[in-house]
Amino acid sequence: METTSTPTHCPYCALQCGMNITPLPRGGVEVTERPDFPVNRGALCGKGRTAAQVLSPALRLTAPLVREGDRLVPASWEEALDRIAGALSAVRACHGADAVGVFGGGGLTNEKAYALGKFARVVLGTSQIDYNGRFCMSSAAAAGTRAFGLDRGLPFPLADIPRTGCVILVGSNLAETMPPSLRFFSELRENGGTLIVVDPRRTRTAEQADLHLAPRPGTDLALALGLLHLVVAEGRTDEEFIRERTAGWEEARAAAMAHWPEYVERITGVSVPELREAVRMFCAPESAMVLTARGPEQQSKGTDTVGAWINLCLATGRAGRPLSGYGCLTGQGNGQGGREHGQKADQLPGYRKLDDPAARRHVAEVWGVDPDALPGPGRSAYELLDALGTDVRALLLMGSNPVVSAPRAAHVEQRLRSLDFLAVADVVLSETAELADVVLPVTQWAEETGTTTSLEGRVLLRRRAVAAPPGVRSDLHVLHELAARLGVEKGFPTDPEEVFGELRRASAGGPADYSGITYRRLAEENGVFWPCPEPPAADGSPAGTDRGPSADGGGATASGTAVHPGTPRLFLDRFATEDGRARFVAVAHRAAAEEPDAEYPLLLTTGRVVAQYQSGAQTRRVAELNAAAPGPFVELHPRLAARLGAAEGDPVAVVSRRGRAVAPARITAAIRPDTVFMPFHWPGEGRANTLTNPALDPVSRMPEFKTCAVRVEVL
Numbered sequence: 002m003e004t005t006s007t008p009t010h011c012p013y014c015a016l017q018c019g020m021n022i023t024p025l026p027r028g029g030v031e032v033t034e035r036p037d038f039p040v041n042r043g044a045l046c047g048k049g050r051t052a053a054q055v056l057s058p059a060l061r062l063t064a065p066l067v068r069e070g071d072r073l074v075p076a077s078w079e080e081a082l083d084r085i086a087g088a089l090s091a092v093r094a095c096h097g098a099d100a101v102g103v104f105g106g107g108g109l110t111n112e113k114a115y116a117l118g119k120f121a122r123v124v125l126g127t128s129q130i131d132y133n134g135r136f137c138m139s140s141a142a143a144a145g146t147r148a149f150g151l152d153r154g155l156p157f158p159l160a161d162i163p164r165t166g167c168v169i170l171v172g173s174n175l176a177e178t179m180p181p182s183l184r185f186f187s188e189l190r191e192n193g194g195t196l197i198v199v200d201p202r203r204t205r206t207a208e209q210a211d212l213h214l215a216p217r218p219g220t221d222l223a224l225a226l227g228l229l230h231l232v233v234a235e236g237r238t239d240e241e242f243i244r245e246r247t248a249g250w251e252e253a254r255a256a257a258m259a260h261w262p263e264y265v266e267r268i269t270g271v272s273v274p275e276l277r278e279a280v281r282m283f284c285a286p287e288s289a290m291v292l293t294a295r296g297p298e299q300q301s302k303g304t305d306t307v308g309a310w311i312n313l314c315l316a317t318g319r320a321g322r323p324l325s326g327y328g329c330l331t332g333q334g335n336g337q338g339g340r341e342h343g344q345k346a347d348q349l350p351g352y353r354k355l356d357d358p359a360a361r362r363h364v365a366e367v368w369g370v371d372p373d374a375l376p377g378p379g380r381s382a383y384e385l386l387d388a389l390g391t392d393v394r395a396l397l398l399m400g401s402n403p404v405v406s407a408p409r410a411a412h413v414e415q416r417l418r419s420l421d422f423l424a425v426a427d428v429v430l431s432e433t434a435e436l437a438d439v440v441l442p443v444t445q446w447a448e449e450t451g452t453t454t455s456l457e458g459r460v461l462l463r464r465r466a467v468a469a470p471p472g473v474r475s476d477l478h479v480l481h482e483l484a485a486r487l488g489v490e491k492g493f494p495t496d497p498e499e500v501f502g503e504l505r506r507a508s509a510g511g512p513a514d515y516s517g518i519t520y521r522r523l524a525e526e527n528g529v530f531w532p533c534p535e536p537p538a539a540d541g542s543p544a545g546t547d548r549g550p551s552a553d554g555g556g557a558t559a560s561g562t563a564v565h566p567g568t569p570r571l572f573l574d575r576f577a578t579e580d581g582r583a584r585f586v587a588v589a590h591r592a593a594a595e596e597p598d599a600e601y602p603l604l605l606t607t608g609r610v611v612a613q614y615q616s617g618a619q620t621r622r623v624a625e626l627n628a629a630a631p632g633p634f635v636e637l638h639p640r641l642a643a644r645l646g647a648a649e650g651d652p653v654a655v656v657s658r659r660g661r662a663v664a665p666a667r668i669t670a671a672i673r674p675d676t677v678f679m680p681f682h683w684p685g686e687g688r689a690n691t692l693t694n695p696a697l698d699p700v701s702r703m704p705e706f707k708t709c710a711v712r713v714e715v716l
């Protein structure tokens with residue numbers, strides 16, 4: 002089929018780097034530079050450069066598999082789909098609709114995430130749906146919604162970063178997790194701006210910083226409160242901004258004043274002079290930003306922690322103004338869009354709330370169902386996984402590999418094994434797919450069209466560039482076929498543009514309004530920032546209704562009205578709360594769910610390396626990436642290693658209350674002596690998530706991936 006090159010986007014992280022895909026005459030494809038996409042301007046990391054290798058039939062699933070005893074054997078699509086539909090119906094008949102669960106992923110396109118959420122609510126009638134984004138940016142999303150009335154990861158484009166005065170990067174290692182974005186921060190420093198990095202490790206990102214603060218893991222809340230205390234004490238608040246554009250300052254101020262710098266130094270290990278220097282750097286220029294990533298967010302107090310960093314922005318007038326603000330660096334390819342269109346337990350498309358009667362009416366009308374028939378909010382991701390085999394007896398999983406990536410993974414693995422029935426749709430035989438009763442092989446990014454929403458809130462078009470191998474079908478096809486087998490013949494089209502047309506209508510009027518976005522516009526404009534409502538038609542018909550899935554996009558809608566330009570920058574005039582004011586939150590330091598003691602005297606924190614992606618299901622299959630990052634390791638400070646008697650490369654066991662993981666020691670002065678670090682990309686005996694603590698944040702239900710108590714034993 003296609004022989005020319007097609008502009009598209011990387012399948013992996015939320016930067017969604019632009020790339021060109023060219024099929025080669027003798028088979029296979031080539032990834033080449035696409036300089037016209039402003040976020041990466043042609044640059045790609047090693048994962049993006051090698052992503053197309055996973056398209057090869059040799060590395061992936063090409064036929065459905067069904068379980069025969071303890072083996073998975075190839076089967077026809079008919080048989081595989083019949084088995085799934087039969088099992089889901091049987092479980093539902095026996096145990097009720099909520100006995101069937103659905104687990105999605107932030108890597109799924111908007112169309113897939115939308116269809117999956119609709120499938121759960123309309124076809125299965127279950128409330129038991131959630132997704133891996135809960136493990137990702139849910140704390141920042143909750144805090145952003147609480148403070149600003151709206152959660153969009155970055156309220157400004159990345160291109161604003163070089164022009165601000167100072168950026169505090171809290172718990173982001175973007176030199177490894179989003180390498181092409183590092184350029185924006187180097188340009189910031191070339192322009193005279195400053196960079197502060199907050200990370201318990203001296204990462205490649207921290208090495209770029211003017212100031213590196215290395216707090217004890219799990220103490221970012223205290224750190225932010227200490228900085229706010231100093232801002233007040235040094236008279237650096239912006240009283241006019243606080244008066245005109247915020248609410249709740251008095252309570253938040255009082256809470257911060259209880260966090261004296263010396264007290265904060267004792268909790269965090271960051272010295273008072275360092276705190277003072279950070280405040281000076283943040284407050285001196287006209288504009289500044291705070292960006293958080295998983296470090297401060299993946300904590301059992303992640304929502305309050307992000308809230309405290311937002312307080313710092315609000316108190317200094319560094320929000321809702323040009324070149325200033327708080328942002329969250331969302332992680333997965335469609336981490337942003339994946340949380341907006343209804344695969345989250347409590348949400349409906351357009352970032353609507355499932356428990357809001359008006360939202361239910363709107364979406365039910367688009368779906369052609371009775372609002373009262375829509376189930377209510379379900380459980381969060383870990384709670385859902387924890388309930389498998391008890392009241393949730395069958396699971397349909399699409400786009401996640403929780404055997405490797407969920408907290409307390411040995412327990413989650415055992416819960417998955419205890420299910421009556423597990424169906425997994427994946428591109429490869431992941432560790433979770435290995436446990437399934439039926440595995441469906443699906444098409445990949447370059448073989449299908451769909452939209453993603455990047456960490457900037459920019460909706461992008463990923464285009465089909467190559468033909469899929471025979472035997473694989475799209476996730477949309479899977480949902481269409483299963484719906485039909487479960488008695489719903491209409492409403493699950495397989496054409497992504499048709500699904501997007503319905504998503505536009507379902508999102509119209511919601512916080513994440515996509516109704517003015519068309520595939521045509523996305524192709525022509527290099528993406529469109531939401532919200533992008535469709536202006537009301539001249540004939541008075543409301544936005545987003547019945548003007549077809551691809552209403553004319555090149556400058557005007559079908560009815561002749563001007564198009565909405567999209568919204569690159571949010572909150573400049575008002576915040577998205579009812580009264581337009583941002584909300585301070587009064588928060589106080591609290592301990593992690595698990596603090597070190599005599600038996601488990603160290604802190605474990607976890608994260609990523611540049612050459613592997615997430616559970617590694619895709620990247621562990623690429624030779625070049627495996628050569629760069631062949632397996633797990635345990636980072637130990639030289640003083641700790643000496644005390645333990647561990648030498649570089651020695652196998653060490655890391656033991657927590659959940660279990661034990663073994664990996665070679667990597668000795669480095671870049672980590673605090675009271676902390677050890679493991680990347681989480683591998684299964685088996687080096688699986689970091691065997692150790693992690695599923696203690697949940699009370700608001701976001703985020704597990705505490707970033708800190709738990711461990712001991713280290715040299716083997």
Ligand SMILES: Nc1nc2c(c(=O)[nH]1)N[C@H]1C(S)=C(S)[C@@H](COP(=O)(O)OP(=O)(O)OC[C@H]3O[C@@H](n4cnc5c(=O)[nH]c(N)nc54)[C@H](O)[C@@H]3O)O[C@H]1N2
Nearest residue numbers: 172173174178218219294295296332333608609611614615
């Ligand atoms: N190479 C690669 N890139 C990726 C991914 C990948 O798997 N591999 N995944 C993508 C996804 S989904 C995501 S969410 C992003 C994540 O991107 P990041 O958030 O940058 O990644 P992490 O390595 O999880 O965590 C960042 C840093 O937090 C630090 N940290 C640990 N504990 C704490 C703490 O208590 N406080 C603070 N302040 N910092 C702490 C760690 O030392 C680490 O350097 O990356 C995306 N990009």
Ligand SMILES: Nc1nc2c(c(=O)[nH]1)N[C@H]1C(S)=C(S)[C@@H](COP(=O)(O)OP(=O)(O)OC[C@H]3O[C@@H](n4cnc5c(=O)[nH]c(N)nc54)[C@H](O)[C@@H]3O)O[C@H]1N2
Nearest residue numbers: 133136137400401402406426427431607615616618681706
């Ligand atoms: N200890 C620790 N654990 C963590 C984290 C941490 O920092 N520390 N980070 C957490 C975070 S931020 C995240 S985002 C999660 C991610 O962890 P996971 O949810 O496991 O994410 P992936 O490994 O990306 O899994 C995606 C799976 O879906 C498949 N897939 C890819 N595209 C498609 C598609 O279009 N359709 C279908 N059906 N399948 C597809 C892939 O092959 C892969 O098997 O891990 C979390 N776990």
Ligand code: SF4
Nearest residue numbers: 011013014018046049
């Ligand atoms: S930085 Fe992210 S989007 Fe860009 S090439 Fe690497 S993995 Fe892909």
Ligand SMILES: [Mo]
Nearest residue numbers: 136137332333
């Ligand atoms: Mo993530």
